[in-house]
Amino acid sequence: MPTILLQSLKNLFTILLLFISILTSLPCEEVNLNLPPNPTTLNKIHLPKYQTFTLKNGLKVYLIEDHKLPMISYFLYLDYMPSLQKNKSGLGQFTTRLMKQGAANRSKLQIDEELDFMGVDFSIEDNLIFASSLSKYASQSLEIFSDIIKYPKFDKDEFLKVQEEMVSDIQAEKQNPNAQVDNITKSLLFPKTHPYSETPTEKTIKQIKLEDCKNYHETYFKPNIAHFAIMGDLKLEDAKLLAETNFGKWQSGEVPKINMPKHFEPKKTKIYILDRPDSVQSVMKITHSIDLIPGAKDIHSAVVMNTLLGGGTFRLYQNLREKKGYTYGVYSSLRPDRWVGNFSVDLSTQTAFTAKSIEEVFYEFNRIKNEKVSSEELQLVKNYLTGQFSLSLENPSTIALFAIKTSLYNLPTDYYEKYIESINNVTEEDVLKAANKYIPTNKTHIIIVGKKIDLKKNLKSLKKFKLIDLKK
Amino acid sequence: MKKLKFVYLIVSIFLISITQLQANEKQKIKFVRYKLPNGLTVLLHKDNSKPIVSVGFMYHVGSKDEEPTRTGFAHFFEHLMFEGSKNIKRGEFDRLILNAGGESNAHTTFDYTYYEASLPSNQLPLILWMESERLLQLKIDSTGVETQRKVVKEERRERLDNQPYGNLTEILFGMSFQKHPYRWLPIGSSQYIDKATLEEFEEFHRKFYTPENGVLVVAGDIKIKSTKKLIEAYFNRIQKSGKKLDRKKIEEPPIQREISKTVYYNVEFPALSYAFHAPALGTDDYYPFIFIDTILSNGESSRLNQNLKMKNELIVNSETSYNPLEDYGLYSITCYSKNEETYKLISENLNQELLKIQTELVTDRELEKVKNRVQRIIFDSNSNLSGIAHNLAEYETFYGNAGVINTEYNKILAITKEDIRRVAKKYFTLDKKIVLNYLPPKKK
Numbered sequence: 001m002p003t004i005l006l007q008s009l010k011n012l013f014t015i016l017l018l019f020i021s022i023l024t025s026l027p028c029e030e031v032n033l034n035l036p037p038n039p040t041t042l043n044k045i046h047l048p049k050y051q052t053f054t055l056k057n058g059l060k061v062y063l064i065e066d067h068k069l070p071m072i073s074y075f076l077y078l079d080y081m082p083s084l085q086k087n088k089s090g091l092g093q094f095t096t097r098l099m100k101q102g103a104a105n106r107s108k109l110q111i112d113e114e115l116d117f118m119g120v121d122f123s124i125e126d127n128l129i130f131a132s133s134l135s136k137y138a139s140q141s142l143e144i145f146s147d148i149i150k151y152p153k154f155d156k157d158e159f160l161k162v163q164e165e166m167v168s169d170i171q172a173e174k175q176n177p178n179a180q181v182d183n184i185t186k187s188l189l190f191p192k193t194h195p196y197s198e199t200p201t202e203k204t205i206k207q208i209k210l211e212d213c214k215n216y217h218e219t220y221f222k223p224n225i226a227h228f229a230i231m232g233d234l235k236l237e238d239a240k241l242l243a244e245t246n247f248g249k250w251q252s253g254e255v256p257k258i259n260m261p262k263h264f265e266p267k268k269t270k271i272y273i274l275d276r277p278d279s280v281q282s283v284m285k286i287t288h289s290i291d292l293i294p295g296a297k298d299i300h301s302a303v304v305m306n307t308l309l310g311g312g313t314f315r316l317y318q319n320l321r322e323k324k325g326y327t328y329g330v331y332s333s334l335r336p337d338r339w340v341g342n343f344s345v346d347l348s349t350q351t352a353f354t355a356k357s358i359e360e361v362f363y364e365f366n367r368i369k370n371e372k373v374s375s376e377e378l379q380l381v382k383n384y385l386t387g388q389f390s391l392s393l394e395n396p397s398t399i400a401l402f403a404i405k406t407s408l409y410n411l412p413t414d415y416y417e418k419y420i421e422s423i424n425n426v427t428e429e430d431v432l433k434a435a436n437k438y439i440p441t442n443k444t445h446i447i448i449v450g451k452k453i454d455l456k457k458n459l460k461s462l463k464k465f466k467l468i469d470l471k472k
Numbered sequence: 473m474k475k476l477k478f479v480y481l482i483v484s485i486f487l488i489s490i491t492q493l494q495a496n497e498k499q500k501i502k503f504v505r506y507k508l509p510n511g512l513t514v515l516l517h518k519d520n521s522k523p524i525v526s527v528g529f530m531y532h533v534g535s536k537d538e539e540p541t542r543t544g545f546a547h548f549f550e551h552l553m554f555e556g557s558k559n560i561k562r563g564e565f566d567r568l569i570l571n572a573g574g575e576s577n578a579h580t581t582f583d584y585t586y587y588e589a590s591l592p593s594n595q596l597p598l599i600l601w602m603e604s605e606r607l608l609q610l611k612i613d614s615t616g617v618e619t620q621r622k623v624v625k626e627e628r629r630e631r632l633d634n635q636p637y638g639n640l641t642e643i644l645f646g647m648s649f650q651k652h653p654y655r656w657l658p659i660g661s662s663q664y665i666d667k668a669t670l671e672e673f674e675e676f677h678r679k680f681y682t683p684e685n686g687v688l689v690v691a692g693d694i695k696i697k698s699t700k701k702l703i704e705a706y707f708n709r710i711q712k713s714g715k716k717l718d719r720k721k722i723e724e725p726p727i728q729r730e731i732s733k734t735v736y737y738n739v740e741f742p743a744l745s746y747a748f749h750a751p752a753l754g755t756d757d758y759y760p761f762i763f764i765d766t767i768l769s770n771g772e773s774s775r776l777n778q779n780l781k782m783k784n785e786l787i788v789n790s791e792t793s794y795n796p797l798e799d800y801g802l803y804s805i806t807c808y809s810k811n812e813e814t815y816k817l818i819s820e821n822l823n824q825e826l827l828k829i830q831t832e833l834v835t836d837r838e839l840e841k842v843k844n845r846v847q848r849i850i851f852d853s854n855s856n857l858s859g860i861a862h863n864l865a866e867y868e869t870f871y872g873n874a875g876v877i878n879t880e881y882n883k884i885l886a887i888t889k890e891d892i893r894r895v896a897k898k899y900f901t902l903d904k905k906i907v908l909n910y911l912p913p914k915k916k
Contacts, residue, residue, distance in 0.1 A: 071855070323619070325623050386573050
């Protein structure tokens, strides 16, 4: 008896102590209102866990549980690289769009009506298919989702409608300066022998036949190259049952692999102008291809370098917007890729500031390549990236992407667990090295869509770059 | 908007407003509401599942509070709120947020200006201090004003003037409102952006940026008690303004007849737009009108898409936009067609659809479909902390009651087929509408 009493006294004492320490930990100390407050302590960030299993046909399934809302999302990624489509460019988009226009025992109208009825958001484009629905419709919506992937009808009438729609879409983009810049980028960054260079035109869309779509689907839509993520209000047993029921009978098969050159050395820097006579701004992209694969040894250095240059509100934004007022926003981006990655800076500015804006972007290029970043500024970038990483974890699809990328790129299993640590290990020298490797200032492309007649005068001050007129 | 590129000022209002409805107790959004002695309303929503926090500050001031000779002023001012304060030097605002690993942004609508930030939750004191600083002692100088004047004009060019159909909405609002300040968009016009002075901005801050005119929301990984203490520490130092804002509501007469206009710009497809006055935010007709818009145009199986595009192949595409604003609403329908010759047929078909919904009851299945779709839009909007923070702030500002976030869904469930027909009949006055022909240049 006495020991028990003693024990409970001890417990009481511990509780009291705890209580006191909670009281004292409240921020009741004097606050200095003239200085930014310091952060409080933060618990270590843990990545939410996911579960994974593989069906007999090779389909890899990932489950990310999230029970906050009665919603379920599905995401299917097919890991293939299509061959060149040449005079049938746009075949991939065409095929996937057509797949949704009737599958198994449902017509297009039935699919549309049922998906809308269940409140499902659905999208399919090339090798990505996405759907999200109220969880009460989890299995019905997955049935349609999987039918579209497995048993598209390829109806002749629907084929003609999709063809017409795609032609309209291409026509609609003709006056859109941002779409024009993107199309020019593809043709300049990659040689004609590379699938990344291809842009669908009215002509190529009209050359596509129904048979081509059937073949495309037959060739690439196989479970053994597919990654399927389920996110939301669901348990593992239910996920297994859903996956097995809907994808268990999906036939596996060999998917052709193509060999492609990995990286293309850009030529001497030039300015490419496409005339858009009624433009009130120059829409610009400064861009080149880079040799950077996901999971590369120096990827974290490259990420830190790119962030410092033009991520968030860093250097480019501070200089061109906050100091000069040339633009509403300017950002740089760095995209790793298994074949050919790319780097770009995007901005829009009025015609009169075009040359000056280019000069300032190159000023920032040269600064990051020649001057070592201060340890203070480097720390700022690291703090920013660390915070952004934890913010990104709020969305369950972040975890799904981590899971799929880990498998696709054969990354170490703790790659994302160690992400913040890896970012924090980047040194000033690493940043300098990455800048010199990924920003070859004499080998990049400056693309401008704008009012040519005024641009030519404005760009006279930039004699060092040759001007190339692009034709529509 | 300060830097968010992809959310368009006006279109976003629709999604934001029809949101915050909740299905049942499980999804109920719990929050604590109180007022500081200076009149600032505070809302706290606790969710400790992830170590992050979203902070929103909504000021009840937008472009409708502007003078006709200073359009774009409220939005221009929003940019200046990032300039600094007595204790935050120019350029430091962004830097402090970056250093904290967070992101901050803002946007201005016809009726409100909203500032938001998301950060790791241990940085909550910082953002609260910063928000209190720019409310208490914002500091702007002529360098800041001149720089942001340029930035705002570039923003207008980038979003509107350099985009195909970029000014279509602006023209529609201009035609639909004759007297009310809704006749111009929050982005305003460059000639008035040029005229705004530093003194006018200081006066604007004194008048509208007061604790009584604001709602502060903190959502995420917090403890209620210590967060209250933090808020007291930073915001109690701000004095009540003591003045009641004199908000005259400008009466807009109903559209009396059909008003039409033809404009020519370099676009690929001719566009035909209709506009009607529509229910204001939160009025009795507001919820049924959301249903009407959903039935007409939300999803592939919606009526306009099925009948005008798929069945009759008259149009390339169509889109609608319902703007439920504080004083009035505006609804517009835009059809893009291959050529102008089909305009007559498009009008006939469009009129038929608008007539049908005001004479025939929708089917049971259609009604259930709308309810499902609206429910999912609600879930989406509450699927993250910044969405919840925004919704709470908006309800508090415009309904005086953030609790609507948990009760509105019942209103949605109660909507009947008769409500839909009645409201459609009231607003789709086919002989009194706005018609805009937005055409490519005439062929030579």
